[in-house]
Amino acid sequence: MPLAKRIIPCLDVTAGRVVKGVNFVGLRDAGDPVEIARKYDAQGADEITFLDITASSDARDIILHVIDAVASQVFIPLTVGGGVRQVADVRRLLNAGADKVSINTTAVTNPEVVQGAADRFGSQAIVVAIDAKAVDADNTRWEVFTHGGRKPTGLDAVEWARKMQEYGAGEILLTSMDRDGTRIGFNLPLTRAVSDAVDIPVIASGGVGNLSHLVDGVLQGHADAVLAASIFHFGEYTVRQAKEAMRDAGIEVRL
């Protein structure tokens, strides 16, 4: 199957800078977004995702300048998420140069925003981010959480993914809250359940600690793309090494 599985480095951005930390503890400056995006592009990243972790709403416009600067120099798809509350937010991010906008909490509190944005800008521009946590010890059912994983919603993650597809999402960014930051690998049953339940691509996220986790996400989790942050930021692996590991496991990649 010639369509390549994608590797997507994720950058946390605030106040115009990339920051890194484990579980948001001990955030430290990791550099200029343009420089880091260029580095990942040169390593063969298939897309780059920016997560705006700015807490205060009056500093939100800074992300627009970041996206504009990156999109003027890096010619691969860029996704931006964090703090998207209305269709106008989506428009501003797309106009700044984002190719896709990721909607998380607002998709739950106000799903019409997903529908409205997909109608207006096309499904290809709308990613719905789902943060999910297992509700049973056997890891067979998962609940959607919002507000950075703090607030339970009572929604079943698989059902929610299907519903978001109906609302016009073009892609699902699925993060396992149980695994995020643990470096023990994706929640594969969750990933597989969601990916098999929808017709749109699913990006697996949360828990990557080594390259075989990426392989597992595709082969066992049926993910169409894998997202990782720390294994790339801390220089343990390059994107190229990740792709070589996937290729060696028989996965189609862009090298």
Add this chain to the structure above:
Amino acid sequence: MQKIAIVDYGMGNLHSVTKAFELVADGRARIDLTQDPAVVAAADKVVFPGQGAMPDCMRHLDESGLKAAVLQAAQDRPFFGICVGAQLLFERSEEGPTDSLGVFKGQVRRFPPQLMVDGHGQKLKVPHMGWNEMFIVHDHPLWSGIADGERFYFVHSYHFAPDEDIAVIESAYPYRFAAAVARDNIFAIQCHPEKSAQAGLKLLKNFVDWDGRA
């Protein structure tokens, strides 16, 4: 200096297309992102992008007052269609009942659900999203310096089904389909060269340098 107009009829994000052309033109061409039919009419070359649903694109094009200038450019100047802009050059699309521009014979079809499985029986997702291989079926000057099998970035649920022999590049998902078509002064591509890293930039640079002859 040659003038390249990028037609802005209100459909989609043209930031990257504009920035990418500015980069590869490197001062050798003026890049005008424009909503003005007069600017399109005065351009030496025209880029016709498009994103979103085809019927919306067609409606916006009608309402923009740019349609006549676009059709004229497709007759007589180097013309580059991208994604839904390229799809609009066909006669119609399964995405809606609206007639499209009819510059090329043929239509635009949805990837049929019953065919969307790979060789291992695993479901293939629609939209076709990501980097896929581009196979040369007819040589074209715009593809010079780009390898056969190079990967470009796609995101689409509908693809060209030409009724004339205009396919120059094919991709496969899972079956072969026309990923780029060309005739005379027109080159039209389904994927996004402005998002396809170095190979995509090479294609755009070739358009800047193109004399419009196949």
